[in-house]
Amino acid sequence: MKSAVVLFPGSNRERDAVRALRLVCGSEPKVVWHGDSELPSGTDLVVLPGGFSYGDYLRCGAIAARSPVMDAVRKHADAGGLVLGICNGFQILCESGLLPGVLMRNAQMRFQCRVVGLRVENSDTPFTRGYNAGQVIHIPVAHGEGNYEADAETLTRLEGDGRIAYRYCGPNGELEPKYNINGAIASIAGIVSEKHNVLGLMPHPENHVEEQMGSTDGRGLFAGMLEHVSRAA
Amino acid sequence: MKARVTVTLKPSILDPQGKAIEGALKSLGVGGIASVRQGKIFEIEVEGGDKAKAEAALKQAADKLLANTVIENYRVEIE
Amino acid sequence: MKARVTVTLKPSILDPQGKAIEGALKSLGVGGIASVRQGKIFEIEVEGGDKAKAEAALKQAADKLLANTVIENYRVEIE
Amino acid sequence: MNAKTPEITPELVAEHGLKPDEYQRILDLIGRTPSITELGIFSAMWNEHCSYKSSRIHLRGLHTKAPWVIQGPGENAGIISIGDGLAVVFKMESHNHPSYIEPYQGAATGVGGILRDVFTMGARPIAALNSLSFGDPSHPKTRSLVSGVVAGVGGYGNSFGVPTVGGSVRFDTRYDGNNLVNAMAVGLIDVTKIFYAKATGVGNPVVYLGSKTGRDGIHGATMASAEFGADAEEKRPTVQVGDPFAEKLLLEACLEIMANDCVIAIQDMGAAGLTCSAVEMGAKGDLGITLDIEKVPCRETGMTAYEMMLSESQERMLMVLKPEKEKEAEAIFRKWGLDFAIVGETTPTKRFLIRHHGEVMADLPIKELGDEAPLYNRPYEETPKQPVLPFTSVGAKGTLADALEKLLGSPNLCSKRWVWEQYDHLILGNTVQRPGGDSAVVRIEEGPKALAITTDVTPHYCEADPFEGGKQAVAEAYRNLIATGARPLAITDNLNFGNPERPEIMGQFVGCVRGISEACRVLDFPVVAGNVSLYNETNGRGILPTPTIGGVGLIDDVATAASIAFKAEGEAVLMIGE
């Protein structure tokens, strides 16, 4: 699998993403500069990493969403290529219109860094096939604005089309407000695009791929993408 | 030329920040506040003296970047 | 009663947000913008009809919470 | 010299925080009345914050050497070797007064400053810690100070992208009017690629990097050294606003020009920015520096030389560049969207010469600006020894269960989760032991080595017996490190005290420093960096003596690190020690 990690000014979890791709998928991703207007040829997966692109000034992801490389990312997505936006990457995807909805301030108004439970809602996407539907995994979050909001119509569509990939949950998959770390509508942690080839996800699977870091629950996401790409090839 | 673009959340959108401020004002003993909603204001210095041109540029700025029109409204004022 | 409190950074204080937005507008090709400074606006619904009382409450709110007068100025407007 | 120079009156001298005898010293040194710019430069260089004039004499006695120490106190940060060609760069610094006035920005810029100290030397920051002291929870200001400071520490570190892995929080009514914000940063560096402040070579370009200069914090350096009065909030001294985004870009740009071998010397602009950094680079290299101040990138129009020399705008650096690398270095900075301007050059004269549009605004002997700073051996009174009370005299108040309940209910022992969950403690993917244990454990790259890091002090012990309290702080740091299986290597201190002009406060300072020194010597646990914050006092009431210790230890194989959690049922619990 050929992957590329986009570096925006202010990105800061790109090294974590690079390491996870190397450890789980077995190949070193290319790092692409935000000012580039093309992706390396043959790219299968583009990762928009976590961080504070442009300081998260104005609105999270707003300025990055309008940088030259995003036209290339849009083209890649239109052609069916995989795009994974983690945390700030998710915010950028929403701001650029590649995914619907917005990410607002956390309901408790504070940045939150902790490990949360995530329920895998559906195992038919490239980003979830590494897990079983209904499986609960544990992955860290680290964000101040991850409170997903969408209007009723969008939400109905997301639910109906099986586009909600991950939800915040309790140890046994319970969807209770106390497990909903940031107050997101319908406990949404991650959604996919209409064609299921773009995922926006607030939590950080890339930080849970090594036993030494306490858990390997994040590996399934990367392994699933690898499998998807190798099958397609 | 001095101009202002004011960006506010659409009324239908929940404003957690405004709610938090409402609560904080109550606990600080500031009385009589029924509700608070928080928005952004951009004070912009525009080059040149053509008001119509400035207004067009500011609208463009708001549509392209300053506001997320999915959740926000904006208003442009030129002095 | 509807009121607005506008909070802006004092002119000498660095505004990293404004600076970043300025740069972004330039690279988006929005012309003629000389400078941008970002502030906050609070749209507040005040109970009762006593304007003087409302103004006093809003000033108190601004001093105690909405603005840090070390780095920010504020302005209270009642409709 | 300069027609526009205001007359230097005794009042003006006093406003600059210079005592009459200190001003006399300036007159003797330069043989004439200083210009206003020169007066500003002296006030910046000779205040407590920059010159350590009250503390220097006592700090000389600290234990600072060991075979693994590469750089002890005196540079931006201390450096210790950890083998494999790698070294660890670290330091702790206070941002107390600014955090009281504007908690969010004060704390944020404190974190920004210490991170800059570490990456100025060429290290990539891998961890941050913080030690926070607040007033009584019931004091009306405490709540907003706590939330502002914690949000500021997190806001800066999270955006910059360094994991904040540990620290401490305490509450005591003695911090009601003076909270403490001590921030520590730890970075990793290749031992062959360490950068220092010392300039070399004549005629080399002096380059300004980073964000533009504004009028912020112009009296910051003096503010940090003056006792608070009741009108502190009225004076509204300008507080700097931090821009972690700019700092992140500055980090990447600096590491890139360093990797491309462009840099001769580099220094961050901290307190009294341009003045301190330029003087330090010149003085350390036995060279003069000439600055053409109009070339400094400014945020505001009409700034005077005085303002530019004293501005404390954040996210700026000064560098002496290899002349042949000018284009390359500039291209790197432009790519990251940062200012890059040649503002002067090194000279053989050992003079600090400031010109503004050709007009000489200051012309001072560069070495003497630092070396001739006043040095005080302030009178001190040893803290009276307290009698040792026999156990029996401390009658039990209530049952054991009551006592336990009281302890558990104390804000000082409560869970600090609310604090550290607002810090991204996982970014970079190496935080093996997260907050909640004795020390944080941070893996070095992909292992197997790891660092254990902790911050400790118990101010009440320091007040009861400064010598024993100083010892205890070091010993506690040492214990927290070995509890994870680490070999303790070195510490940074951050000495927070009240007004040193009061002999009993000076007595606390001297006692604590002696205690720290003694413990470091006995444990062979050297001090490699430190910071002193005095005048933490409001209306004559000082803080508890708070000599914070930041300790760093090495774990050879992270797989063997111990943590505090019980691992299984039925295991034996042992107590060791006295």
Ligand SMILES: Nc1ncnc2c1ncn2[C@@H]1O[C@H](COP(=O)(O)OP(=O)(O)O)[C@@H](O)[C@H]1O
């Ligand atoms: N300001 C802080 N920032 C980050 N972590 C903190 C802070 N304060 C406390 N912690 C973390 O919380 C845990 C408990 O702290 P503390 O109650 O001071 O414990 P101890 O007395 O055992 O050191 C430690 O792991 C510490 O690193």
